[in-house]
Amino acid sequence: MERCPVCRAALNGAETCRRCRAELQSAIRAEREGRMLVDAALHRLSLDDTGTAERLLRRALTVHATPETRVLRRLVEAWPRRTVPSS
Ligand SMILES: [Zn+2]
Numbered sequence: 088m089e090r091c092p093v094c095r096a097a098l099n100g101a102e103t104c105r106r107c108r109a110e111l112q113s114a115i116r117a118e119r120e121g122r123m124l125v126d127a128a129l130h131r132l133s134l135d136d137t138g139t140a141e142r143l144l145r146r147a148l149t150v151h152a153t154p155e156t157r158v159l160r161r162l163v164e165a166w167p168r169r170t171v172p173s174s
Pocket residue numbers: 091092093094095096104105106107108109
């Protein structure tokens with residue numbers, strides 16, 4: 088998180104905004120978790136595991152939605168998928 092979501096002041100890595108004193112720990116944690124989920128989704132995509140990638144992206148969107156994650160989810164939804172052989 089580069090800027091305070093409340094007042095847009097630069098944060099420079101701080102977890103409390105020095106302008107408006109907003110406590111941003113939980114927002115920063117959500118952002119980090121969302122990014123980890125997107126990374127995991129990209130990893131699953133590289134392994135051709137579109138179903139898991141889609142689930143991870145859906146979770147990322149509930150944790151911390153970004154325009155990039157939304158676009159990625161739309162792409163994955165349109166991804167040609169393999170039919171999973173039933174065992
Ligand atoms: Zn602020």
